[in-house]
Amino acid sequence: MEVLSIKNLTVKFDSQTVIENLNLSVEWGENLAVIGPNGSGKTVLLKALLGIIRYSGEVHWASGVKIGYVPQKIDADRYLPVNLLDLMKAKSEILRLDKKETKSVLETAEISHKVLSTPVGHLSGGQFQRALIAFALLGSPNVILFDEPTASLDQLSEERIYELVSNLQKKRDITVLLVSHDLSVVSQYATKVLCLNKERICYGTPAEALRPEILDELYGRHQKYYQHGDHKHSSNK
């Protein structure tokens, strides 16, 4: 069953076309990775799906969809006297949620008391991303849009975040749309891959999409990924 259907989606900023005539459908429970070079429209696609930028064409979410959003990067003001608990409370009150839900989300996202009470501008990169995930989980979303959730993190923090995402998906039966640069992560976690470079370059399972000739077309040079230990890593040749 479809959770999302996109028809002829086009996004333009002034005269510059960022996404052109994109067609796509996503099934419930899928883990769709969106890959592509810098400036290919990945983040813009998520923002269009959230309805926070203007677009032409059709974006149709199935009824009953509740979306959580983990943005790429927030430069949290170090001076802001606000901690994660304040933010969770704010969202919880706007959505009129039961207080128990905040507690349950904090447990699921494995947020420590220290992280909860530290001003957000003082959290480390990994703590901050985890906090953003907890924030997104509040309100029991059944679809989560992740925009490069580990872009600024070290290897260990990155692995922990993806383990969390993977566990969430299993426990809560969540549909995930994940923008990522990391092809090893994509091959490991995604069920479907969309290659985007202004328009749809490929779409299919990781095995179908992550072929050298497609990556050549997408990135303009050959991208390979290799494995060491339990995890694969990607690199440019």
Next chain:
Amino acid sequence: MNISDTYSFILSLLGAAAAGLVGGFALMKRMTLAGDVISHIALPGLGLALLLKFNPLLGGAATLFLGTFLIWQLQKKTGLATETAIGVMFAAAVAVGALVTPKEDLIEALFGGFERISAWEFAVGLIAIGFIAFFIAKYKNRLVLSFFSPELATAEGVNLSRVNLYFLLIFSLTIIMGLQFLGALLVGALIIIPAATARNLTGTLGSFLVISAAVAILSVAAGYLVSTKLNLSLGPTVISVASIIFGVSLFIRQK
């Protein structure tokens, strides 16, 4: 203290609490200096009212709201940053204000004084304070999310444009409340200093807002007592007290 003085005193304390709270949000929005600047937009209205002999607060309020609306339009239509739009409006307002305000009234318009007020003015003041309190209670969460990340707030369904307009209006209303007893030059200080003091003392939202309001109330109450005892001007005394409290807070600063 007669009944009129009592009205003024109560209203100035409530106005201080409002300034402390609204100042807290202004600090989070990084627009505390705007309080200083926006208050000057009241100057042409104050001047015109003094010239034409009607209630100066009405004149101040009229130009302040007009200015606020124009600032909102300027940033919305041209994409200018809030501080830039305020800067443009400030320069124009001070120039016009200085031209129209009678010279003998200029000092009072700038530094304020402890005016006696009627029961009617007291009632209007209470309504204005009630309005500010209602806004803060209703929009607190939306404001906090928008300060943290405008994008995330929009994704959660917060209408940023509307919240920004309401905040600017409440900000202006708060300035009007303080305008009479602090004057156009000093009212902005009651928005900046208590909030900055509170930020030195805490990093969590609830205690930050409570401390900001408490410091503003304390500054006005202590400023009133000191200025009465020593026969000093109220506005400068209040702001001096607030500045001393800020100075103390620097020694017990939190991250």
